[in-house]
Amino acid sequence: MLKDITLGQYFPGNSVAHRLDPRTKLLMVVAYIVALFSAVWVVSYGLMILVLAGCIAVSRVPVKSLVRGLKPVLIILVFTGVINLFWTPGESLWHWWVFNLTREGIQRAIFMVLRITMLIMGTFLMTYTTSPIRLTDGLESLLGPLKKLHLPIHELSMMMSIALRFIPTLIEETDKIMSAQKARGADFESGSVLQRARAMIPLLVPLFISAFRRADELAVAMECRCYHGGKGRTKLHVLRYQGIDYAALFLSLVVVAAVFALRRFGL
């Protein structure tokens, strides 16, 4: 169950998508989201699907793992779909109790579910093809101008990359503690919601304690390796826009413009 959490996972590779500058990919995701939310009808959705399919093909990330990333949000997807399906005002096709299926509802449900699915797949595609350190480097660089306002951008990005670094470790640890508790007769799978929540307490307490201990040790280890904040730090990988970055950014702009144009014509 815990293995399904794919957030922040990274599949090393050497495709074009992997080689793009993280800032480019962040900007592309923003453009992609803007375009996705501006799409109004089949043509523009079709265009977005093509764009996503193209990106997946270029990145050589297995579609299976992208689909797996959807699992945790399955409930949200179903919920959105059902609400839109039965509670959208319009031409009624079928009616029973409080459920009112409308033509508009079907349309909206399809579009909404598609939109969320594609949103998640698109963002996951970015995290799958970008090492978290590069991702946070990219964020730090994009948000760099905010440092002038004395916002702790370096610290935030460092925190984020460490959090991402420790996700797999903590998941592993949770699994271990769970097995340990199960071996002593703990039951996480049956009983009412309340009982199950109660069963989680002996899981969370050791997890938190160990996380704090880890944080403490990590802080010492970082200091021992001369970490003293962002000042005077250099980088192994300096971010530099290349030809493909400009090309990719240009293509993203074209897609956004195209979706805007289609929206004009209600397509």
Place this chain on the structure above:
Amino acid sequence: MNDMIQTKSLTFHYPVEEGEPAPDVLRGVDLTIEQGSFVVILGHNGSGKSTLAKHMNAALVPTGGQVLVDGYDTAEEENTLEVRRRVGMVFQNPDNQIVANVVEEDVAFGPENLGVPTEEIARRVRQSLQAVGMEDFALHAPHLLSGGQKQRVAIAGVIAMEPMCIVLDESTAMLDPSGRREVLETVQRLNREKGITVILITHHMSEAAYAHRVIVMDSGRVAMDGPPAEILTQVDRLRQLGLTAPPTVLLLSALQKDGWDVSLDALTVEDCADQICRALGA
């Protein structure tokens, strides 16, 4: 040879609540560790080994006495960076000292903090990974490596800072025999080939056999100090200090008690076998 680390009547107690007694964890440690030496520190649990180690790179500063690292007084705050640049630390749990999600980026962390130029970082990362035999894993995710491999990455992260001295605090404790051998061989090679001073804290007597010098700590003091052949053969003294001599020494000591003509200073299995063969042949 120059002095890499020098402690002068070093005492230390951890900070406590006001009014409570503050027991000294280190009680007058006088040590001079020469550059290029390979020193093993032994001692039972709670004897102050880790506390001493943390003084060697200014992670802790003395409450009494002085610690000099390559001449820098660790108590002066402006020396902290210079001290840490010279003395790298490797800890017990590799999971809690790896900062990045990709091996090469983790190795680069130290040099990045030191403000080393980019091309130079890339060179150091390559060389350090080669030095620990992990060059094929540069782009791997650390959490998918074995314990011994993780610990070697942690060592690479330290040597990328090009320190003069590496302190390993029970860095082999969580490893299986083959992982332990990997790590030991790595630090021995670094010591031999690059002349890096190595200070190895361990509970494994057999690891002490490879050292130039063995120091035994007991309740915050240096209890024994000398070459391994001299220290490890004092079976009874070691037992008093809560330690067990290496199995080879124990075997020879038992034989000696039974009247066999063997000497105790066989620290490796081969030497031990030689001794026994000679005794049988005689």
